[in-house]
Each structure stands twice: as C-alpha cells, then as structure tokens.
Amino acid sequence: MKKLLFILAILLLNVTLLFSQGFTTKSKKAIEYYNLSKQAFTKSEKIEYLNNAIKKDNKFVEAYWELSSIYLGMDEISKAIEILETLEESNLEFTDETKCHLANCYYYNGEYEKAISKINEVTDETLQKYKSLELERYNYALELKNHPVPFHPQNLTAINTPYDDYFPSITADGMMFSTTVLVPQYDYVGNERFQEDLYVSFWKGDHWTESRPMPEPMNTPGNEGSQSFSADGRYMFFVQCNNPNNIGSCDIYYSIKRGNEWSYPMNLGEPANSSYWESNPVMSPTGDVIYFTTNRPGGLGDRDIWSVQVKINANGTLTTYNAQPLGAPINTDKSEFAPFIHADNETMYFSSNGHKGMGGNDIFISKKDKSGKWSEPINIGYPINTHGNESGFVVNGKGDKAYFASNKIEKNDKKLEIYEIDLPQNLRPNPIKPKFGRVYDANTKKPLQTKIEIFDQTTSSKYFESISDKKNGTFSALLPEKGNFGLNIEMKGYLYYTVAIDNTNDSIIVALQPMTSGSSVKLDNLYFDYDSDVILKTSYAEIERLSKFLKKNLNVNIEIVGHTDNQGKADYNMKLSERRANALMNALIKKGIDPRRLSAKGMGSTQPIDTSNTPEGHAKNRRVEIIVK
Incomplete structure (x- = not known):
C-alpha cells in the first residue's frame, strides 16, 4: 500500500536541495551513518543506520526527515508523525518544507484539522501554490468526514475464513459469492509463505454456505485472485501471477461455466494481456467489453483502468481486440484500479489515490452517458472511505447492497474481512x-x-x-x-x-x-404504423437480421404470411395483412434477396393464435410469420 505519492517525491527533492550545501551536523560518524542509509537495500537497514545517526547527534535534522519519509513509505504514518513532532519540539531547524511534510502526514493519518493548521503556518512564497492545493485537499477530506453517509456494515461470517479475505465478487443474480483468500503455506523446512486462492460460497435462500476453496483447475499451486463474474454468470475472470505460460508478470485468465462445472482456465491473450502487469478484470453486462487495471505504457499514471473489446466465439471462447486506456476523467497521473461495472452498464465504482479523497485509496463512482463518456468521478464518502486504503468495492445486481474488505471496522488490524452494507440511495446504480x-x-x-x-x-x-x-x-x-x-x-x-x-x-x-420445410417463426420485432403497411424504423434492424440469415442460407426459400386480429371487417383485414406481407417482401428484395426465393400472402384474421376477446390476445394475433418452403 503506497503512501509515497508524487508530492512526497517533490518534498524529498526540496529537502535534498535545501541541504545540498551541507549538513546540520558536524559529526562525521553521524554523516557516515546517514550516507550508509542511502546505500542500504532494505528499509530495516536504512532505519537502523538513521537511528544510529541520530544517536550520534540528536540535532541531525536531515536524519529525522529521512527517517520519517521511510516510515511514511512503509504506511507507518504514526511513527513518521512522532519523528517530525520530536524534531519540531526540539527547537531544531524546522523549515516550511518540513511543515509541509508533517501536514501531509497528518492528512494521511486522518488528522485533517491538524493538517490544515500546520499547512497554514507555511509562509515561504515559493510554496504558496503547493499550500493552496494541499489546503483544498485537506478541507475536502474534512468536509467528507463531517458529513458521513449512512453506514451499518455487517460481517459476512459464513464467507470469511480464518485468513485474509478480500476482492469480493458476486454473481448478478446474487446466488454465488467469491473471494480472494491469502492462505498461509509452509515449505518442507517449516518456513511460512502465503498463497492467494479463490474461494466460493452459495446462497441458500436465507444464508450463505461456508466459504470453500474452488477445486482444481481453478486453484493451482500458484497465485489466483482478483476474480469477477460476467453478468450472466457464464464466465469467471481472475488473475494468475508468475505462471510460466503468462505473457507478463500477472495475466488475466477466464473459465466458462458448463452446467455446474468450470472449464480449464484459459489465458485471455493479447491485447488484454501484455508483457506488463494486468489485474482486476471485469466484463461489462453487455458482454462486449472487459475493464481491467494495468501498468503498461500509454496511460496517465502508475496504474490505469483500461478497456478491451471482446468477441464471443461460437464455442464460447473469447477473443479480445483494441485495448485502450479510459483516460480522463477516470484516470489521473497517480493510480486508478479495481474497477467494477454494474449490470446497468452505466455505473462504475473504482479505487483511486489521484482524485480528491481522504488520504489513501478511496472508492469513487462515475456514470456513463449515452455517448459513452464517463462523468467526473465522485467520492462515495465517509466512513465507507477513510484515511486508509479502500478497494475491491462491488454491488449486487439489485443495486441495494455493496461488499468490500476491511480490517478497520472491528479494530482487527491484521485480518481483512468481507462486509456488506446497504448502499445509500444516491450511490445506487440504475x-x-x-x-x-x-x-x-x-x-x-x-x-x-x-x-x-x-x-x-x-x-x-x-x-x-x-x-x-x-x-x-x-x-x-x-x-x-x-x-x-x-x-x-x-x-x-x-x-x-x-x-x-x-x-x-x-x-x-x-x-x-x-430448418425443414414447413417450419415457421413469428417475427416479434416487426412493427407497422397503425392501420398501415408502412414499416416502422424500429423494425429496420429486424429486417437486416432476416436478410443476413437468408444470405447465409442460400438454399432456404420462405413464404411471408401476414395476420391481423378480428377487429374490423374481414375483407379489409385480409387486404391489410397482404399489404404488410408484401411490404416485408419488398424490403428484403431491396436488401438484395432474390425475389424468386420469396413469396407473400395475407390470412387476415382467419388463423388466430390466441383469444380474440382481450387486448393482449388481439396483440398476439396481429403478426407476420415466415415459413420455410
């Protein structure tokens, strides 16, 4: 979980420049330890050297600053704050750059009032633009905290395991729930390591079954996680890392459900996968787009949300093409990841540290308009979002429940668990x-x-x-x-x-x-003007599909038969049904169908398929059919 954001890099640069003319200490041993910390490979080594430097000279400002930066990068913000406050209280050189750094730490620790107070102490003219931007961030976070959204999380005890549970996913019909679980493993000499596996639970009318690991071939000795289901439950997508068959370090895989069994996982292939890192796949409910996260070139930041077009082949396998970053306003120059597209195909939830938030990675919502453009993302609010990191937010098909992982709700700092909340009305999809x-x-x-x-x-x-x-x-x-x-x-x-x-x-x-002689089908999507043989524009796609069918099946000849209800005079109805049948035949001829393959006739109201005593029955009796000759 990264806290070393872009601003930290700027602050480090400022301090490097500030002290480039010399150190605040004269102790050669302290400087030696400081330089050794710069050369060390691990954070623990860096911390040890810097603590030794401070022991040699407890007024060594640069060592304090460097040590606080390391703790911030390790997500140990309280320690970073403690070091900087010690520096401030010691009446040592406490520059405006260091005040900015401390204010930033307060912000990432959720102490927004302190962050605002500290940044307001900055008077350096060269930092006023930065101060203004930070004040905007801090005030926005405080505003969110002061206006919380309804939040009553319920622990999904049946779904949660004794281990870390995260990246929840649920089928749109609400019948199957899956999570990524970090399972401890031990090698032959007893050394502990961790492995990500896919777990699944099923809804049984009033409760979830106990979560169980999915069997092979879904789970392997490697790592599988970040899974999702297609809206129809037919496909499951997930990520495998360090697979020798991968294109990159982590690739997207999918499996097809046949009956109650899942197929052997298949690599989604290029361009969905690349030689870089891919994760968080989710298919649109329309089945023609997959959204995912990647760090490949071409985006705006460290990690970006991309989309790739999908073709479903006749045997159910998938082919992808035309991978593109979503760009602004979704992506920023920081990180956006873990997208979830709801079944309404208009509402996306995702995680970001690039949009205005509460400190870490927050959940945002964006809506897609009719032209396909995404709206400016909106922070979904506190306390769903906190100063920590939130991601993996999914919503059920009905749009009234949301699921996410957290280790903060029950003060369980070491174990992530899955929670369910009632989604506030203003955050619900269509x-x-x-x-x-x-x-x-x-x-x-x-x-x-x-x-x-x-x-x-x-x-x-x-x-x-x-x-x-x-x-x-x-x-x-x-x-x-x-x-x-x-x-x-x-x-x-x-x-x-x-x-x-x-x-x-x-x-x-x-x-x-x-396809045998005499087989017939009603054209349910063919519409005419009232009491007319003029075909409505909404029927043009139906005519196009029928013409394509006839062009694919050149040995098929059809008869077009028009029918009416029994309202009105019989002879008038007969003529109207004939005109409508001929209208469709002429439309097909204009599409290039050989007239010799077509014939048309009207039957008026002589062949009803439903009652003639109700409006619904009349509607069903008014129809056009095609019959194979």
Whole structure:
C-alpha cells in the first residue's frame, strides 16, 4: 500500500536541495551513518543506520526527515508523525518544507484539522501554490468526514475464513459469492509463505454456505485472485501471477461455466494481456467489453483502468481486440484500479489515490452517458472511505447492497474481512431486471448451445451477447428496468428466431425449429404504423437480421404470411395483412434477396393464435410469420 505519492517525491527533492550545501551536523560518524542509509537495500537497514545517526547527534535534522519519509513509505504514518513532532519540539531547524511534510502526514493519518493548521503556518512564497492545493485537499477530506453517509456494515461470517479475505465478487443474480483468500503455506523446512486462492460460497435462500476453496483447475499451486463474474454468470475472470505460460508478470485468465462445472482456465491473450502487469478484470453486462487495471505504457499514471473489446466465439471462447486506456476523467497521473461495472452498464465504482479523497485509496463512482463518456468521478464518502486504503468495492445486481474488505471496522488490524452494507440511495446504480432463459430443439427437446443476442428495440443496437450453456441450454441477462428489448438467435441448421422480450415475465423459453420445410417463426420485432403497411424504423434492424440469415442460407426459400386480429371487417383485414406481407417482401428484395426465393400472402384474421376477446390476445394475433418452403 503506497503512501509515497508524487508530492512526497517533490518534498524529498526540496529537502535534498535545501541541504545540498551541507549538513546540520558536524559529526562525521553521524554523516557516515546517514550516507550508509542511502546505500542500504532494505528499509530495516536504512532505519537502523538513521537511528544510529541520530544517536550520534540528536540535532541531525536531515536524519529525522529521512527517517520519517521511510516510515511514511512503509504506511507507518504514526511513527513518521512522532519523528517530525520530536524534531519540531526540539527547537531544531524546522523549515516550511518540513511543515509541509508533517501536514501531509497528518492528512494521511486522518488528522485533517491538524493538517490544515500546520499547512497554514507555511509562509515561504515559493510554496504558496503547493499550500493552496494541499489546503483544498485537506478541507475536502474534512468536509467528507463531517458529513458521513449512512453506514451499518455487517460481517459476512459464513464467507470469511480464518485468513485474509478480500476482492469480493458476486454473481448478478446474487446466488454465488467469491473471494480472494491469502492462505498461509509452509515449505518442507517449516518456513511460512502465503498463497492467494479463490474461494466460493452459495446462497441458500436465507444464508450463505461456508466459504470453500474452488477445486482444481481453478486453484493451482500458484497465485489466483482478483476474480469477477460476467453478468450472466457464464464466465469467471481472475488473475494468475508468475505462471510460466503468462505473457507478463500477472495475466488475466477466464473459465466458462458448463452446467455446474468450470472449464480449464484459459489465458485471455493479447491485447488484454501484455508483457506488463494486468489485474482486476471485469466484463461489462453487455458482454462486449472487459475493464481491467494495468501498468503498461500509454496511460496517465502508475496504474490505469483500461478497456478491451471482446468477441464471443461460437464455442464460447473469447477473443479480445483494441485495448485502450479510459483516460480522463477516470484516470489521473497517480493510480486508478479495481474497477467494477454494474449490470446497468452505466455505473462504475473504482479505487483511486489521484482524485480528491481522504488520504489513501478511496472508492469513487462515475456514470456513463449515452455517448459513452464517463462523468467526473465522485467520492462515495465517509466512513465507507477513510484515511486508509479502500478497494475491491462491488454491488449486487439489485443495486441495494455493496461488499468490500476491511480490517478497520472491528479494530482487527491484521485480518481483512468481507462486509456488506446497504448502499445509500444516491450511490445506487440504475434498476435492472433479470431474465432467465433456456434454448432447446423444438423436436428432440435437447438443450442447445448457441449465441444469444439481445438488442435495444428503440435504437436497434445490440445490447447484450453471450452463449447458452452447453449442458442445459440455459442463459441469463440483466437488462435496464426502463427499456424495450428483443431477443435474436441464429444457429446453423435451425430457423431464424426472434422475439420481443416480455417485461412482465422473467422467463424466456426458446424452442428452435430445425430448418425443414414447413417450419415457421413469428417475427416479434416487426412493427407497422397503425392501420398501415408502412414499416416502422424500429423494425429496420429486424429486417437486416432476416436478410443476413437468408444470405447465409442460400438454399432456404420462405413464404411471408401476414395476420391481423378480428377487429374490423374481414375483407379489409385480409387486404391489410397482404399489404404488410408484401411490404416485408419488398424490403428484403431491396436488401438484395432474390425475389424468386420469396413469396407473400395475407390470412387476415382467419388463423388466430390466441383469444380474440382481450387486448393482449388481439396483440398476439396481429403478426407476420415466415415459413420455410
């Protein structure tokens, strides 16, 4: 956990320049120890040499300053403060640069009033710009602390293990929970080392099961961690470090769920992975983007959040392309990491020490607009954020619960544990609705693995893509509560399938018709103007998909059949259904389909598929079908 931020480097430079003309001590032995500390490799050696230097001359200002900087870098802020306060109380040379350093330490220790008071003592004209920036940071942190958000954390005792538990993740349906666990191991002579493994727990109606390690091949003798699930629960992403098959030091891997089993982990490959370090992968709910953290060149800071485009292949494997940093306003010249994109596909939570916060790494929220631009990140507030380091913040599918790791809530300074909180209303993502489906052969009833595509009926753009489970044909999706969506499925050897998704029903059952003469399908996403044969613009994507299907299957000829409800005169309905069938046929011809492969007819209200006594029944009876000839 790094506290040596950019400002510390600036302060070190200032002090180096300040004392470049000579030391405040005349003791040669003290100077010798000081110089030895500069040459030492380990922090413990540096500390020992500097303490010896101070013993030789307890007025050696530079040694105090250097020692406090080392403790700050080790995250032992209280010790850094103690050293600087000793220096100040000793009436030794206490420069404005050192006051800045002490104020910075107070800030990182959560003592914001002291930080403000100390920085206000700085009078050096050359430091006024820096003073102004620091005052802004300190006052912002104090403002957050003085206006806490609702916070009632609950320890997830069943999920937590006797070891450090962190990087929580939960499937969008709330049924499976996974964590990274730091497990102690011992070599053959009894030396302790630590290994990161993936653990999993399941929701059983009113409680979580006891967390257990995932079996091989998910866990290996190496380190696995920083895991996440795709919105449909079909993919699990995680990071493996020091694997001889890695492209870099730590690479992103994924596994595909088939039935109740996970596939052997696969390296996500380039350009998602590089010769550098990658971590914190999370897939967008649309299934076409993966967000991750990397330190590769091309970003703005030490670590940046990047995105990479994803293609889901027919067998479920993934291909990535076009990796790009998110840039501003998400990334800064410091570090941004651990992104979490909610199932609404608009709300991102991430950790940063580059945006205004409370001292360490804080959690921020940003919203994506319709053009794909991210809003200026907002600090989610105190006491979710503290002067320490917060990361690994995830939110459930409903958007009302959040999960994170902490060792501060119950004053357990050595063990990280997972906590659950009710997410404040202003920090919640947009409401979503789950959809659960199954695809099977209409004749044999056998489950089918095929690509699932869900599209926005308003914009005709693809919203979600995944594959159904190979073993049971199931799939799931999380869709924005506000919106109208359609489902499209194409599978070799089967008739094109399309349906408007019913907002009142969570279940989508798809019986694919084998491509045989007489098989038919209703075009649920084809719309006409009222009492007209004019096709609405919202239907253009449906026509495009149908034309592509016909171009892929050149041996298929179809008959287009129009139907109406029984409202109105029968002869009028018959003519309207004929005009609508012909309108679709002409639209397909304009798309390049050979007219000889098409025919059209109207059936009026003579073939209803539902009751003719309700508005819902009338709506279902008004339809256009295609029949394979």
